[in-house]
Amino acid sequence: MAETTHRAGFANIIGKPNVGKSTLMNALTGERLSIITAKAQTTRHRIMGILSGEDFQVIYSDTPGILKPAYELHKVMMTYVDLALDDADILIYVVEVGEGYDEELPVLKRLQTSTVPLIVVINKIDLASQEAVMEKIKLWEEKLNPRAVIPVSALNNFNTEALLQTVRDLLPPHPPYFDKEEMTDRTERFFASEIIREKIFLHYEQEIPYSSDVVIDAFQELDHVIRIRALILVERDSQKGIIIGRGGAMLKKIGIEARKAMEAFFGKPVYLEQHVKVEPDWRNQKNKLERLGYGS
Ligand SMILES: Nc1nc2c(ncn2[C@@H]2O[C@H](COP(=O)(O)OP(=O)(O)OP(=O)(O)O)[C@@H](O)[C@H]2O)c(=O)[nH]1
Ligand SMILES: [Mg+2]
Structure with missing residues (x-):
């Protein structure tokens, strides 16, 4: 029997507040690990959600939405985002379908120059027309030149399978980091x-x-x-x-x-x-x- 290579890595989810990062991580892992509310700044921690198969393991990280700190708490939250940018094997940048390219957002410059494989996820496509989605795919392809732009509706679990497949294809060969039964790093x-x-x-x-x-x-x-x-x-x-x-x-x-x-x-x-x-x-x-x- 031919041995298949095991693949494993960290796929870190970042983006502005309220774009649906936590909803997406829960959809991708099939677990309700991250809390979700309609209010911005719901997530304050970095939370790992682990998805394992026989020959792969993805460790997703949900992170706080990127913001300009007004409190010490925000500064700490942004260190979690920085760390996620640094230690990723794959970066998943989540935007809402209605969101434009924000020249003022420093993280976008970082994504442009990063050598880590980047996937842009356009979320909440249930709220937009197909033409609007096509336009946004073009915009993000032009601006960030990512490996893939994937439109999804995390809320409806629409097209998240395609995202998982793309993530799996980008995982580096590596033994599992966690036991295959583990779902998270949190207590x-x-x-x-x-x-x-x-x-x-x-x-x-x-x-x-x-x-x-x-x-x-x-x-x-x-x-x-x-x-x-x-x-x-x-x-x-x-x-x-x-x-x-x-x-x-x-x-x-x-x-x-x-x-x-x-x-x-x-x-x-x-x-x-x-x-x-x-x-x-x-x-x-x-x-x-x-x-x-x-x-x-
Ligand atoms: N219509 C629609 N709403 C969505 C979708 N995904 C998430 N939402 C809603 O968007 C809001 C924010 O979702 P979260 O997953 O908490 O967003 P987040 O990016 O984790 O937010 P922060 O943790 O505050 O940065 C919630 O009301 C979700 O129900 C989607 O695909 N479609
Ligand atoms: Mg969140």
């Missing part, structure tokens, strides 16, 4: 905190989602239940009141939704306890950020 605690953060992004407006973070301070897996204690951090007292809501109604609501999502994710009943704490200025203080898992 269960991390996913528990992300699920609560998603519910905060979905149910609160204005500054609240951006002023909040979630810490899991107990995660105990028993025979029939996982007991999770979460601390929701906000920056000010007034925000604490908003998170909790009248008579505790809002906190209860997101708690129920988060618990259900956790049960689906972990495949086991969850007992969830939530507390809210004021942590002034956590977004701007390096030591606090590091304690919250935003290490650079």
